[in-house]
Amino acid sequence: MLLYKNGARYNSIGPWLKDHFGKRTVKAAIDAGFTCPNRDGKKGFGGCIYCSEEGSGEYAGTVERGISTGKKKIAVPVKDDSACSTPAAQITSQINFIKEKWSDPLCIAYFQSFTNTYAPVDHLELLYRDALSHPDCVGLAIATRPDCIGDDVLDLLQKLNEETFLWVELGLQTADDRTAELINRGCTLAEYDNTADRLIKSGIRVVTHLIFGLPGEDRDTMLRSTEHVCEKDIFGIKFHMLNILKHTAIENMWSSGSVSLMTRDEYISLVCDALEIIPRNITIHRLTGDSPAELLLAPDWIPNKRAVLNGINSELKKRGSVQGCRLARI
Numbered sequence: 001m002l003l004y005k006n007g008a009r010y011n012s013i014g015p016w017l018k019d020h021f022g023k024r025t026v027k028a029a030i031d032a033g034f035t036c037p038n039r040d041g042k043k044g045f046g047g048c049i050y051c052s053e054e055g056s057g058e059y060a061g062t063v064e065r066g067i068s069t070g071k072k073k074i075a076v077p078v079k080d081d082s083a084c085s086t087p088a089a090q091i092t093s094q095i096n097f098i099k100e101k102w103s104d105p106l107c108i109a110y111f112q113s114f115t116n117t118y119a120p121v122d123h124l125e126l127l128y129r130d131a132l133s134h135p136d137c138v139g140l141a142i143a144t145r146p147d148c149i150g151d152d153v154l155d156l157l158q159k160l161n162e163e164t165f166l167w168v169e170l171g172l173q174t175a176d177d178r179t180a181e182l183i184n185r186g187c188t189l190a191e192y193d194n195t196a197d198r199l200i201k202s203g204i205r206v207v208t209h210l211i212f213g214l215p216g217e218d219r220d221t222m223l224r225s226t227e228h229v230c231e232k233d234i235f236g237i238k239f240h241m242l243n244i245l246k247h248t249a250i251e252n253m254w255s256s257g258s259v260s261l262m263t264r265d266e267y268i269s270l271v272c273d274a275l276e277i278i279p280r281n282i283t284i285h286r287l288t289g290d291s292p293a294e295l296l297l298a299p300d301w302i303p304n305k306r307a308v309l310n311g312i313n314s315e316l317k318k319r320g321s322v323q324g325c326r327l328a329r330i
């Protein structure tokens with residue numbers, strides 16, 4: 001059984017970035033003032049049932065701006081309105097803060113809140129290039145919906161991909177279209193497949209988001225979603241346990257008892273099952289999130305992120321398994 005560097009049991013993005021860039025590389029979360037077609041009426045109203053007013057920022061692990069190292073997030077005090085300051089200015093405030101702890105980290109600008117390709121392409125280019133103008137910025141991570149990458153946006157991404165380091169994050173959450181309808185995702189698996197294929201064919205790295213614990217899904221459904229996304233040559237994958245946040249549609253379903261949540265041990269066991277069927281080369285960008293305490297209603301074990309990550313490592317060790325071990329003898 002082949003372990004990863006430093007005895008790791010999965011291919012975590014933090015060490016991968018350090019190897020790739022030759023030094024510590026962090027992600028700086030950018031709020032560029034986007035909205036979402038699943039909220040403004042173009043595709044739907046109200047958004048996905050678990051999405052808060054912050055536009056899924058919590059699901060990516062930050063509400064206040066924060067630096068993510070791949071293992072942990074460091075919150076950065078916000079002094080100005082993020083949507084009003086430029087991407088480069090947002091990077092400056094975050095990178096200055098992090099430099100107090102680590103000397104000269106590099107940075108990837110992470111366009112995170114809402115749908116970060118949902119604007120005219122000229123406007124997108126200005127925003128992305130503004131981030132890249134920051135001297136510490138070595139690349140872009142752009143989170144979006146699968147139905148928001150038209151040919152003009154793809155052309156822009158392709159151009160940027162030739163000039164800099166880039167990955168695009170696609171919010172799929174589940175490969176089951178019945179669940180997708182229930183959660184009001186507003187786009188289909190076929191749309192995800194088509195967009196992921198176009199990006200990959202263009203040489204652009206794709207990172208796919210999955211949520212475990214969505215209503216009506218059992219272990220097999222969730223592992224089928226994992227298998228489905230791994231059939232493509234994606235660069236990375238992000239997992240998240242379903243969080244019940246205040247002021248979301250799913251809050252009512254949960255209050256009425258129609259949503260049951262996994263225990264921490266059940267989640268840990270499921271994540272380990274998933275890791276075992278993910279090819280070794282796929283990078284793991286997140287195994288658990290950390291929603292803000294003031295919004296989180298359940299599960300109550302979410303805030304202790306360290307316990308979840310330690311639990312996953314212990315479980316893999318106990319099983320004697322590593323990422324991808326069920327795919328081939330390694």
Ligand code: SF4
Pocket residue numbers: 036037038039046047048051052055056113114115145171185
């Ligand atoms: S696509 Fe993202 S931002 Fe839009 S409603 Fe769904 S989770 Fe929220």
